[in-house]
Amino acid sequence: MAKGIWSISCMTSNTKEQLLVDRRSANYMPSVWDYNFVKSLSADYAEERYVERVQRMKEEVKCTLERESNLLAKLELIDAIQRLGLQYRFDNEIKKALRVIQNHSNDAWFSNDLHSTALRFRLLRQHGYNVSQDVFEGFMDKMGSFEASLADDVKGLLSLYEASFHGLEGEGLVDEAKAFTCKHLNLLHLEGGIISSCREKKISHALELPIHWRPNRLEARWFMDIYEEDPNMNRTLLEMAKLDFNVLQSIYQKEVSGLARWWLELGVNELGFSRDRLVEHYLWSCLMVPEPEYGFCRVMLTKITCMITLIDDVYDVFGTLEELELLTDFIERWDVTDIEKLPLTIRISFLALFNTTNEVGFEILKEQGFNATPYIRRMVRFCLFIRDIHSPYSSTDFLLLLISGHKWVNECRAYIKEAKCYHKGYVPTLEEYLPTSVTSTGGPLMLFCIFLLTTKKLTHEALDYVSKTPRIIYISGLILRLNDDLGTSPDEMLRGDNPKGIECYMNENGASREAAVKHIEDMIWETWKAMNEQAFVDRPFPGMEVFIGACLNLARVSHSFYKYGDGHGVPDRATKDNIMSVLIQPVPVN
Structure with missing residues (x-):
C-alpha cells in the first residue's frame, strides 16, 4: 500500500445521517452498468496474432499512400485514414504526404475545385500549416458572397462546411463559409429523398456535429459503415481499421475491468x-x-x-x-x-x-x-x-x-x-x-x-x-x-x-x-x-x-x-450507445 493511504470502512450511514440532518437530494439515477458484467469483459482481440495482422495491413496501406501521385486521391486517403481512427499508426507518413501537398499549393486544380480546395485547407490546418482563408476567394461572386451555383455541389458543400470549423479569430470569409454551407446543407437535409441515402447520412451527421468537434473513436466507428459504401474505398484500409478498433477495444476492456474491481473495493x-x-x-x-x-x-x-x-x-x-x-x-x-x-x-x-x-x-x-x-x-x-x-x-x-x-x-x-x-x-x-x-x-x-x-x-x-x-x-x-x-x-x-x-x-x-x-x-x-x-x-x-x-x-x-x-449526470441513450460502441461491442471483421 502506498505511503499515505488510509483504510476506509464504507459503512452505509445515509439513513442515520438523513434523520439527523435534512439533506438535499439530486435524485441521481444509479449506474446503468452491472459491475460484474464490466469485470467480466473478455478482451477477445488481445492476442498478438491480431496485432501482427494489423501491422501487415499497415505496410500495404503505407505503400499505397506513398505511391499515390494524384494529390486529390492522396488527400482523400489521408482523410479516410484519420476518420477511421488510424492517424496514430500513420503519423510520419501523413506528415510526409502533407509536405508534398503543401509544396504543390499553387497547382491550378486546387483553385478550381471546391472539394479539393476545402479538403486541402482542412487537413493542412489540422496539422498546423499556415493556410490563408483567401484560397476560397475564387468561389465568391462580385458581391463578396459565395456563388449560388455552389449549392448544387453537395460534395463541395460538405467539404467547405467541415473546413469552416478550422477557422481562426477574425476570419470573416471562413465565417461566411460556415453560414453559407449551414444554410444550404439544412435545405438539402429537409429535402431528404432528392439526394442519395449515403449523402443524406453524411449531411445529417455533419450538421449534428462537424468532424473537428467529434471524438475520433466515435467518429471512427460511424465512418467505417459509411466508408464501406464508398465506390473508391480501399478494402485493406477498411479491414485494418475494423481490426485495429477491436484491438484497441480489448485494451480498453482490460483497463475498465480492473477499474470496476477497484471501484467496488473502494x-x-x-x-x-x-x-x-x-x-x-x-x-x-x-x-x-x-x-x-x-x-x-x-x-x-x-x-x-x-x-x-x-x-x-x-x-x-x-x-x-x-x-x-x-x-x-x-x-x-x-x-x-x-x-x-x-x-x-x-x-x-x-x-x-x-x-x-x-x-x-x-x-x-x-x-x-x-x-x-x-x-x-x-x-x-x-x-x-x-x-x-x-x-x-x-x-x-x-x-x-x-x-x-x-x-x-x-x-x-x-x-x-x-x-x-x-x-x-x-x-x-x-x-x-x-x-x-x-x-x-x-x-x-x-x-x-x-x-x-x-x-x-x-x-x-x-x-x-x-x-x-x-x-x-x-x-x-x-x-x-x-x-x-x-x-x-x-x-x-x-x-x-x-x-x-x-x-x-x-x-x-x-x-x-x-x-x-x-x-x-x-x-x-x-x-x-x-x-x-x-x-x-x-x-x-x-x-x-x-x-x-x-x-x-x-x-x-x-x-x-x-x-x-x-449525458453524465443522467446517462442517456446516446451516452450508453457510445459506451457500447467504444468499449463493449466489437466490429464484425472478415
Whole structure:
C-alpha cells in the first residue's frame, strides 16, 4: 500500500445521517452498468496474432499512400485514414504526404475545385500549416458572397462546411463559409429523398456535429459503415481499421475491468447520494487519450475523475454549509488528523479522495521518478474549493489569482464563505461566473493530470507551466463548461441548483432563454477559433503532442456528452450507445 493511504470502512450511514440532518437530494439515477458484467469483459482481440495482422495491413496501406501521385486521391486517403481512427499508426507518413501537398499549393486544380480546395485547407490546418482563408476567394461572386451555383455541389458543400470549423479569430470569409454551407446543407437535409441515402447520412451527421468537434473513436466507428459504401474505398484500409478498433477495444476492456474491481473495493458507490459513473468516467479518459500506450494515464485519470465527481456531489448536494467549511479545512490542510470530526459519509468521501490522490502521486513517482503529489494536491484543492462559489474579486483579479496557483490556498476560506451568497439568491454576471465555473468542471484538473502522466520527462519548469493554467487549458475547459451548461441547465434549474451561464446571461441582460442559448452557442464557436490557434502556439516544451491532443479532445468529448442533455449526470441513450460502441461491442471483421 502506498505511503499515505488510509483504510476506509464504507459503512452505509445515509439513513442515520438523513434523520439527523435534512439533506438535499439530486435524485441521481444509479449506474446503468452491472459491475460484474464490466469485470467480466473478455478482451477477445488481445492476442498478438491480431496485432501482427494489423501491422501487415499497415505496410500495404503505407505503400499505397506513398505511391499515390494524384494529390486529390492522396488527400482523400489521408482523410479516410484519420476518420477511421488510424492517424496514430500513420503519423510520419501523413506528415510526409502533407509536405508534398503543401509544396504543390499553387497547382491550378486546387483553385478550381471546391472539394479539393476545402479538403486541402482542412487537413493542412489540422496539422498546423499556415493556410490563408483567401484560397476560397475564387468561389465568391462580385458581391463578396459565395456563388449560388455552389449549392448544387453537395460534395463541395460538405467539404467547405467541415473546413469552416478550422477557422481562426477574425476570419470573416471562413465565417461566411460556415453560414453559407449551414444554410444550404439544412435545405438539402429537409429535402431528404432528392439526394442519395449515403449523402443524406453524411449531411445529417455533419450538421449534428462537424468532424473537428467529434471524438475520433466515435467518429471512427460511424465512418467505417459509411466508408464501406464508398465506390473508391480501399478494402485493406477498411479491414485494418475494423481490426485495429477491436484491438484497441480489448485494451480498453482490460483497463475498465480492473477499474470496476477497484471501484467496488473502494465501496463509495454504495453511498447513494453521489453519481456512480465509473464507466462514463473511463469513456471520457479513453476518448481524451485513446492511443494504446497510454493505459496507465487512462486508469489514473479515471480514478481522479471519480473522486472529483464524488466530492463535487458532497459540496453540491450532501453537505451542509457548516460541514463543508469543516471539509474545506481538512482538504486545505491535507491531513487526516481528527478525521472523526467529519460526519461519517463525508469522512468516507474525503478519505477516498485522500487515498486516491496519494495513490496517483505514488504511481507517478514510480513511473517518472518525480514526486508530483504536491502539484496534484494543489490542483485538486483548487478545483474543489472554487466550484460554484463566486469570488469576491473582479474577474480580472480572479484570473490573476487563477494563474498564480500557489496563492489560492490563502483564499479558499473566502471562497467557501461566498457560498452563503447562494442562500441569498445572488445571480452573478456571466463574466463573474465563467472563470470559477470553468475550473469547477474538473476539466483543467484532468488536463493537468494528463500532462503529468504523458510528458516524457517532467521538470520543475514544465510543472510550473502547467500548474499556472496555460491558456489552452482554460479554453478547453471553457468549451466544456459552456457545453455542460447547455446540456444540464434545464434539469438543474428544475431541482433548484445554482444558476448556470444561461441563467446568468438571462438575468444580466433581460434575455429570453432562447436568446441566451444562442449566445452560449456563439461563444462555443468563437472559443473553438481560439482553440484552433492555441493548439499550435502553446508548446513551450518538447513532447507535448499528447497533452495538446487531450486539450482538443476534452472539448470534443463535452460535445458528445452534452449534445442532447446531461449525458453524465443522467446517462442517456446516446451516452450508453457510445459506451457500447467504444468499449463493449466489437466490429464484425472478415
